[in-house]
């Protein structure tokens with residue numbers, strides 16, 4: 001039993017070390033600080049419920065692309081009956097998320113995914129605005 005103190009001490013140090021990353025983040029408040037996203041100024045409602053958009057916006061974007069390009073569908077009827085023109089630039093980026101960098105890219109950077117290349121082809125209205133200034 002002579003080693004008891006040593007074992008307990010050792011365990012305490014060990015636990016302290018393996019939980020350090022968590023304790024550190026909690027203490028410094030890092031984990032509780034999501035990125036500040038620039039939300040649309042005029043609109044309060046997205047084309048689908050926010051919980052759905054958070055998890056599945058990419059599915060809806062690809063669904064929009066397929067419907068518009070492969071089936072020629074031009075209008076999307078939302079869950080609340082409102083209708084929207086199916087257009088990434090014209091609807092998503094022009095009407096609501098006018099600053100892609102402060103909304104889309106900011107979150108993608110935060111979660112660490114590679115920024116989708118959509119605006120290689122689709123016009124980002126903000127960039128046009130900037131170059132026209």
Ligand code: HEC
Pocket residue numbers: 061062064065066068069086087088089116117118119120121122
């Ligand atoms: C290589 C070029 C290219 C890239 C990259 C690209 N698209 Fe497209 N996309 C097109 C073309 C061309 C059309 C057809 C435009 C039309 O017929 O009106 C289209 C159509 C669409 C449409 C339906 C029409 C519209 O104007 O919105 C959506 C939605 C869409 N793409 C979403 C995306 C998303 C989301 C990404 C990124 C993950 C993406 N696209 C990346 C070329 C591209």
Ligand code: HEC
Pocket residue numbers: 037054057058061092097100103104105107108111113116118
């Ligand atoms: C609140 C965080 C958040 C915001 C805001 C956000 N995204 Fe995302 N996006 C994600 C996450 C997380 C993923 C990856 C999901 C996965 O891999 O399962 C993702 C994935 C995507 C993908 C799929 C990429 C691929 O290669 O499959 C597209 C396209 C996309 N986002 C477009 C957008 C656009 C356009 C906007 C702005 C109008 C936007 N996102 C805003 C979090 C966000």
